[in-house]
Amino acid sequence: MQNFSLRRTLMLVRRIITTDPQRWRNYALLIYLAYAIPSIYLLNSTRHLQPLYLNDMLANSASAANTISIILSMLAASLTFKCMNSKTKRLDFLTLPATHLEKFVSLLLVYVILFQIVNFLAFLLADLTQYLFFLVQGVNAGFMLPLFSSNFSGISIARDSMLFTQGEHIWQITLILYLATICRIATFILGSAIFRRQAFVLTILFFFVTGMGLLTLVILPLDDVLILNLDFIRKIDAGTICNAIILAELAWTTACCWLSYRMFAKASVITSKNIGF
Amino acid sequence: MISINHLNFRYNFHRPPVFTDFSLEIGDGQIIGLLGKNGTGKSTLLYLICGLLYDKKHSVSIDGIPSHERRPETLQRLFIVPEEFELPPISIRQYAKTHSGFYPNFSEKVLEDTLREFELSPDIHLGSLSMGQKKKAYISFALAAQTDYLLLDEPTNGLDIPSKSQFRKVVASQMTEQRTIIISTHQVHDVEMLTDRVVLLAEDRLLLDASLNDIAERLRFEVRPVGADLSDALYIEPSIAGTLVVAPANGFSDTTTVNLELLFNALTQNPEVVKTLTQPS
Structure with missing residues (x-):
């Protein structure tokens, strides 16, 4: 492996951001509005239910924010290889004096890590906006951190489910939930590498179709087998199931990242119009 | 030295080969005019040299390093000004600030001198320039990068008559014994006084390689x-x-x-x- 230069990687990150600052400002504004508008709308439309249903209102708003966050992170990941979606962009990016790994890492730093930071800051700003909005009107909706509460809500659902004893495997389930987010992002990074244009929509369609195909061709025919062996399945240790899920998520994430990297490293300036290989 | 050894290249099996058993060596300190009819592979050859395209046997290398690896130490010594390119919506000065770090020999003085010759200000916004002005700005940066190999694909397309004269002047002034410039062009009169070697491509082969x-x-x-x-x-x-x-x-x-x-x-x-x-x- 060629020497990895952090300095060059950071220069690449700087280049990605500073060569089109207006675009990044627009992204930040859109993210902020994506949180602020639904939050204010949902709270405002149910404020007459206060204080009896305040917790429900906040939970709804939190769910909405969590859903928006998930969609935005997938959208950002699907933009990872935007720099490769035209001949001139490929020529420009591929001839930059940096290793393939440095270029790949710089894209991940921008579209995954930096995006999450901007996402979080935009959410905080939107949350402050809704708080001030209601404060001005004499309604105190209160500060909240719906992302965290939603995650804990997910854990509580898992904890109460039939398959898990209460309180056990909490950290495995937490890890499963967070790895699920990383899996989603990795999937859309791979989608961005495969589909030159409309990567977000095409990735969803591709995996939806593939998922339906797997369901029809593999899982449904095994339905009878699963029912006959339900007692056996119920006896499998919950921790084992959690570990298996964690391993599957890690394997999927690794596979997506490795495939994306390989496709990028092997890319040439002239490719098929719509597919990235 | 750029070495191309028995290169066989085609884009896909539905199209005829671009190069068949093509060999060429390009040493230092030359300005090479790369000529050929439309579709003979001039741009393809430049892309192969840069590692933007590659054949299965990796026949193209620069100083022994295969081009397809696109190593930073090779790319730092190479700059291509393609026929079509995009420039970001920032000033020339900001562009140079963002990109100069990738080229260890980048010279701010050469950039300023070349921009002055092309009658462009470093603070001018790239998004507000015409195609010809963008090309001059890009050529200025390419020359300022001071790479050992400079590949220009139709550099005078879109340039007005005075700009073509400016182009010849700046390229000639930046030429050194260590530098090699390959100019692919149909506008042979624009580069006649610059070139000291001609490589002519025809169909899938080398028709002429002579000083x-x-x-x-x-x-x-x-x-x-x-x-x-x-x-x-x-x-x-x-x-x-x-x-x-x-x-x-x-x-x-x-x-x-x-x-x-x-x-x-x-x-x-x-x-x-x-x-x-x-x-x-």
């Missing part, structure tokens, strides 16, 4: 009056001034200036011209 001095020693490029003897001519072209003639030099003590456009037409239409150039002297 202008060698060509001038073996061929004469003359304008003969109407009615003059043309029996020794390898190629003729009527013109308003008379008959443009390419003929063997045949021991003439003086040499004539090579007319690249005439040479190109002669080479592509008369195989005898190639024989005259390639036979031992």
